[in-house]
Amino acid sequence: MKGYVARVVDTELDELVPGLPAIALEGPKGVGKTATAQRRAGTTFALDDPAARELLAADPGRLDRADNPVLVDEWQRYPLVWDLVRRSVDRDPSPGRFLLTGSATPVTAPTHSGAGRIVRVRMRPMTLMERGIAAPSVGLSDLLSGKGAPVEGATSIALPHYTDEILRSGFPAIHDAPPRARRAQLDGYLARIVEHDFPEQGHLVRRPATLLAWLTAYAAATSTTASYSAILDAATPGDSEKPAKTTTIGYRDVLTQLWLLDPVPGWLPSRSPFTRLAQVPKHQLADPALAARLLGVTEDSLLSGDTPGPRIPRDGTLLGALFESLVALNLRVYAQANEATLHHLRTRDGRHEVDFIIQRGDHKVVAIEVKLSATVDDRDLVHLHWLRDQLGQDLLDAAVITTGTDAYRRADGIAVIPAALLGP
Template sequence: MSTDRRLLSRHAEELVTEALADTRVVLINGARQAGKSTLTRLSTEATIPTSVRMLDDPATLLSARDDPTGFVDHDGLMIIDEIQLAPELLSPIKLTVDLDPRPGQFLLTGSSRVLSLRHLPDTLPGRMEIIELWPFSQGELTSTPDRFVDAVFRHGPELEHTSELRRRDYLERVTIGGFPEAVRRTPRRRSAFFDSYLATLIERDVLELASIERHGELLSLLGLLAAHTGGLLVPAAIAGQSGIPRTTLNRYLELLTAVFLIKRIPAWSPNHARRIVGTPKLAFVDSGIACHLLGQDAHRLGEPGGAAGPILESFVQMELARQLTWSQQRGRLYHYRTKEQREVDAVIESPDGRVVGIEVKAGATVRAEDLAGLRDLARQAGDRFVAGIVLYTGGQTLPYGDRLRALPMDALWRLEP
């Protein structure tokens, strides 16, 4: 696997290029150090920007805040990096593109969810397209198709795949994660990167969104959340374990979501009204950070009592979340859990209501009871149920009856539509 990020293409590059062709303002929004600046450069190689403004530079930021209207005055394409540092620029950008509706006028990047910024002005509805950039997917790291979502909706239970990867190989991958800096480092240096990354995230990005006085409390909470990776996110239970008041905890969870550290995966139900009150699951955007917070390398993960099961579940959920940003098949990501505790780790529902269920198993064998949740989901979805797939660490495709089968986990990034 190449670790030279200059050689790794990003699926989002095509999305940015397409958006600039028909949209006035394009925002690349994603985690710090995920490669937004590099993506911006690659996406605009054919269009020489008239202005590139890096708000990380103190003098540039001061200029933006002192004269936001003059700052955005330009011809052609203007790139503004880290727009969340100067949200006051969004109002003059809106005025500019209202007066001149040509596409491709502004390309912005942000390392916080811009819609979460305090005192945010009108967020350019109908004028701005937001493209989320995650840390590298496995397909981007291995130059493989990354089209599982398209393949499963097109071929359903007819999918076939074999793999030479085994459990240890997958555990190595999840401990590395997808941040460009982490991918190219040795394990010891990777750990140093994660420490620095988390400290910067709390000290800088979170403080851009809200005033946090007890930074240590938030760092401690991260370790507790890592222990809940792949599980239900019940704020009352976490508040009790952490000693953090419930209202403060909810605020922290919103902030950690806004800086792309965690993701809440909502519950699926055939009754849309119930989805709103269903308990979400917790996933870490990057599996490497989750493993770092747990203090577990590939060997520790694989030991009895290790976190291999929930970490691999969260890893698969986030690979699916990444794919849904570029797949031809549109869909939304959920999980499924009944009162009888029948569960499916990931459910993808298309706009026309078709449903695919994905169960994740850390072992190399699949038992009949491992498919109980998928069978229950199939009954609930009825004719809308496309397929139920168990992704496991074995090497063969195994059929399990009507619309159900097990596939090696790397089918996620190796299958083509």
């Protein structure tokens, strides 16, 4: 496919497709699911086309007769197709038969979860590696190995570059557009959520301005654990007639169905000495560019610290929060590639916090802190040293992700890695 940029999930699909009969590739609109799936498809049913839906409804046997792999694109537009695929797999479980792509959880749920027949794979916006800004020299797989792998490499990417990447977004069709066109596309993306996607999910937005205000307040809460009541207060300052709780819960539910909220869950270890860890999630949108656009920030305002928008208590600057969100996007993609999961750690008394915990299937972990600065000192490592004391050998490795130029290991064994140099 001309112009196709290889994605981290391609490697995952290369491993899964030959061994599974059906895979559902899920994620928000615009992340590249269709382009990635079409590279493998023998036949495509584009169900965002009413004519294609009508033909499939009239003759479901087309799925069995088509050349494999069969791509069912935007399957949520015709939810019955999920069960059609499941039954087809029951009849013939040969690997590599179906790929389904979906940009939302359908309002009318399929009659069966698909467990044992259809495997779900999440796709997210492009990572820094996929955007091609630098060649990674440190792999998350190396950190997860627990072998204290060498950490080295250098990059010229600095804070202004990361700020630019936050604003560019990881949506392939938006990333390389000129600045004004990019802003217009992001505005259009957000407008479509309110005007089209919510109604398609069966949720009529009676007051679009209220939804946008809530979503903007959520954007301001990026990389925090602010309560939903605090987000609502920030969305409606001085307003005595706030939206009902059921209304804002409806916002959350639909945005989750659209894969646009991507919070980082609190870490709940199964075999550690911790007994008092907070379980609240850390708020993240699917792409930090959406948060930046909702808040109306620019590169100059982020770098100067002059940031408008709802006031949400946070440690550090908005740029620091958005940089952490950019790192979270990268870590989520790389963790999935390594069959690991991403969490954050915060004790209930707030004395100790670690930005990210990446957990392997055996419950051993890598701990990562994120610093907007280019340099690291001992004060930045207090929580990592504390966690090492708590976990012992269950801590595979520890690292600080920075905006600096050089990757290296400190004398205490903690890795220092510029964000642009981290890969899967």
